[in-house]
Amino acid sequence: MKIEITAFGIAKDILKQKRTEVEISGEPSIAALRKELISNFPDFEKLASLKFAVNTEYVSDNYQLKPSDEVVLIPPVSGG
Amino acid sequence: MEKILITESRLDAKACTDAVVYPGAGGIVVFVGTVRNQTQGKPVQHLEFESYEPMALKEMRKIADQAIENWRLHDMVIHHRMGRVEIEEEAVVIACSSAHRKEAFAACEYAIDTLKETVPIWKKEIFEDGEVWVSAHP
Numbered sequence: 644m645k646i647e648i649t650a651f652g653i654a655k656d657i658l659k660q661k662r663t664e665v666e667i668s669g670e671p672s673i674a675a676l677r678k679e680l681i682s683n684f685p686d687f688e689k690l691a692s693l694k695f696a697v698n699t700e701y702v703s704d705n706y707q708l709k710p711s712d713e714v715v716l717i718p719p720v721s722g723g
Numbered sequence: 724m725e726k727i728l729i730t731e732s733r734l735d736a737k738a739c740t741d742a743v744v745y746p747g748a749g750g751i752v753v754f755v756g757t758v759r760n761q762t763q764g765k766p767v768q769h770l771e772f773e774s775y776e777p778m779a780l781k782e783m784r785k786i787a788d789q790a791i792e793n794w795r796l797h798d799m800v801i802h803h804r805m806g807r808v809e810i811e812e813e814a815v816v817i818a819c820s821s822a823h824r825k826e827a828f829a830a831c832e833y834a835i836d837t838l839k840e841t842v843p844i845w846k847k848e849i850f851e852d853g854e855v856w857v858s859a860h861p
Contacts, residue, residue: 689860
């Protein structure tokens with residue numbers, strides 16, 4: 644399954660673009676997406692954390708992605 | 724006034740204070756987070772903020788709702804600046820009012836601490852010789 648992702652902050656710098664598509668073979672979970680991203684962009688592993696949001700809510704690694712989901716990479720936040 | 728706001732314009736702490744005042748208030752606590760001119764001794768020129776706005780607004784609303792419920796506040800306002808923010812300017816303003824000061828102090832501290840942990844906002848420090856996304860690396 645092809646997952647379209649949007650990135651902010653340092654995640655955007657690592658991808659070198661704001662939006663991209665990631666192909667996941669097998670079960671389309673957040674865990675699988677994370678694994679695929681780290682294998683293509685090893686710099687993700689150097690971050691203090693990497694969370695995911697689907698449709699503007701944080702999701703855990705076992706969340707199963709659907710084609711219509713809006714998936715956003717959330718690197719360590721630093722507001723305030 | 725919008726109680727929960729993300730804006731590229733200067734923040735107005737007085738307007739935020741006025742927005743939470745009410746006759747039963749015994750205290751209003753206002754936190755103003757400002758841009759510091761250095762980080763660990765290294766001069767900072769300015770900051771740049773970005774957000775995943777729809778989610779950031781939702782998370783800010785959750786914080787305010789939780790704070791109002793936990794400390795029985797009258798109200799809470801959270802405003803956050805985006806874009807380029809200069810030294811001494813306000814990056815965030817949180818104002819809340821309650822019948823007694825203790826609750827307002829505790830709620831305001833909860834709100835800024837939680838905002839820094841959960842709200843999808845990112846800041847980049849701009850130095851003379853480069854730039855760094857704050858907190859990105861351990």
